[in-house]
Amino acid sequence: MFATDCVTKVALSIACDNLLDMDAFSKSDPMCVVQLNSSGLHWYEIGRTEKIQNCLNPKFSKSIVLDYYFEAVQKLRFEVYDIDSENCTPEEADFLGQFECTLGQIVSSKKLTKPLVKRDKTPAGKGTITICAEERNDNRVVALEVAARSLDKKDFFGKSDPFLEFYKQTETGWQLAHRTEVVKYNLNPIWKPFRIPIQSLCDGDVEKSIKVQTLQLQAILVKIKNAVFYYDYGVRICILIIICLQIVKEYTFLDYIMGGCQINFTIAIDFTGSNGDPGLPSSLHYINPQGYNEYLAAIWAVGNVIQDYDSDKMFPAFGFGAKLPPTWQVSHEFPINFNPSNPFCAGIEGVIFAYQQCLPQVKLYGPTNFAPIINHVAHFGREALQQQTASQYFVLLIITDGVITDMDQTRNAIVNASRLPMSIIIVGVGAADFSAMEFLDGDNGVLHSATGEAAMRDIVQFVPFRQFQNAGTAALAQSVLAELPDQVASFFNLFDLKPPSDPCPS
Known part of the structure; x- marks a missing residue:
């Protein structure tokens, strides 16, 4: 039920330098085998380059072409072997080193050079591998x-x-x-x-x-x-x-990503009282002994995909609907690390750590207001658009358990944000009635503000977490992120904004 079409096809070109010399009277005869793991369980081969005779700095001519899915974490392993004879298989060949990364890391870098390692993760001499990505598409x-x-x-x-x-x-x-x-x-x-x-x-x-x-x-x-x-x-x-x-x-999503566009990811977490006492197992904020709850699962599922497209891996994370020490005033836009001048967390792991540290220090309260955090991110989107470049796009993940209290203000904020380089993902946790969230998701018609102004485009994607409890977090990420590549590309094309550096000049 969660299958989606691939965003595009990507061709990977591979080269190596300073490979180990495994032959006594000549140089190694390298070949690269590429394996894919998209399920988290099994690796399988998707292609291999040709063998290059007697060379420690090979540039392979055969590209590896595969389907690219933005919304999935596609792990790749590049294994380099010394093939001594025509009938020699990789299992029989000398191993020269390997490298693992995600396809997202490659396309966001366009060209990636990394050291090769042995199977025990120690360096494979001074060997390096360079992988270049190119989109295969008539756009x-x-x-x-x-x-x-x-x-x-x-x-x-x-x-x-x-x-x-x-x-x-x-x-x-x-x-x-x-x-x-x-x-x-x-x-x-x-x-x-x-x-x-x-x-x-x-x-x-x-x-x-x-x-x-x-x-x-x-x-x-x-x-x-x-x-x-x-x-x-x-x-x-x-x-x-x-x-x-x-x-x-017409520039594609990968044109923008490979051309230097950064995806800026912001997380907003619902700390309203309807979540229940975090110290009790019945609470949606309760962290069980395995360190798991629906909020953490949603943060990890979406953030694990998005982080490959943000170069510094620093993510601002906010809470709303809680009373904060020492004055115990309600806030609908507070950094969960309690540092207003620097709300950034180092990686998704940093966001999870800040969330866990924040929970015991605040009092869950209410109401459930979305507009403040939407307008907060929209401010940065507006500044980026004024630069008339396609260098930044903003994604706001809101995780909530309840009905929106400021619906009119939220509608207005979303309609205004639809004119900015910005998308909003809403994940509903718990068993509440989320019909209002479905209304904000423009799949069933154009969203209008409280005064009747129509949104320029659909920027909201909502899913209830309960639909994915048995399918896993990868399916959740796939569902909420599937529309994002088209939202990014269509926005920049609408405003005739080219990638910061055109990866495929006309």
């Missing part, structure tokens, strides 16, 4: 601005509500590729500018025919730029005007 889009004039009136009591349907040609017939918005009550419509992935429209072949269904128009993609098409309905001449058509590159 061109067709950017269109279209209008029509003198359309036929189809509605008996009013004007038509026109829209366009674009079809691509396949072996089995015409296949719908894109449907525009509906322009209400207008025989001379101008549709909002829109984009269609070139792969969806014509399989990447700009010479293929496409069809616009509404006007029964068929044309060649490369020949309709700045064109006007006439169609005679027998009663009137209808005109379709292609105001502008461009084939442009």
Whole structure:
């Protein structure tokens, strides 16, 4: 039930330097075997390079191509062997060293160089391995601005509500590729500018025919730029005007990550009284002898994926809904390390440590207000957007057990944040009624503020933790993070912001 499509395919190029020399009368003949572990249980081989004869500094020409999932921790192991004969298997060959990392670490670095180690983790001489990542994807889009004039009136009591349907040609017939918005009550419509992935429209072949269904128009993609098409309905001449058509590159999530965009991860934890006394096993904040509760599980599941995309691994963590010493005033935005000038925790382990130290020092209270912490992160998103670069994107994880008290203010905060480089993940713990959270998640319609203003885009993803109690934390991370790559890329493309350094210049 949690399976998702891969974000894209990634090709890994591998090179080594200063390998151990295992041959008496010549140099080693290296080959690299790549293994994947995405379940946490088993490693399996996904590919191997060619063997390079008599070389201690090989640059392998064969790339290893694999599916990339942002929302999963994909562990990779690179094992280098000295292959002495054509029939020699890795099990029979001399071992030259290995290196383990995640695919997320590679793509966020674009180029990663690390020392090789032996199986006992001691250095394998001075040997190093360099891994480069490259996205394998056609990310061109067709950017269109279209209008029509003198359309036929189809509605008996009013004007038509026109829209366009674009079809691509396949072996089995015409296949719908894109449907525009509906322009209400207008025989001379101008549709909002829109984009269609070139792969969806014509399989990447700009010479293929496409069809616009509404006007029964068929044309060649490369020949309709700045064109006007006439169609005679027998009663009137209808005109379709292609105001502008461009084939442009649309940057992908990996373009931004490999180009230097940092994912800034902030955690907000619900310390309201409805969680129960943390000292009692019935409390959602109770930490059992194994060091586990639903709050810790959610922090670890999401943070374990996100941390690969933040270079300094320093994460601000806040609490809300608690009374704080020494004045015992309620706060809805306090650093759980009690250091307002430096709320950052070192790694996800640091967040977990700060949470455990914070619990006995505060009094759980209320109410459950989201708006303060959303506005706190939005402040930094607004500053980043003013720089007119795609260098930073902000992700806020809110873990809560109850019903939101400041719903109108929260709606307003989310609608405002939808115009910023920011996404919000909400994980509901416990058995409360989370219907209000489902409302904030825009999957069932566009979220509006209390005054009726529509969100620019859907930035909220909500899941109840109870759905994943038997599936494990990896499934939780997969569910809440699956939409994030598209949210990042679509936001920066919407504002026409390129990666800080273009990894694949046109």
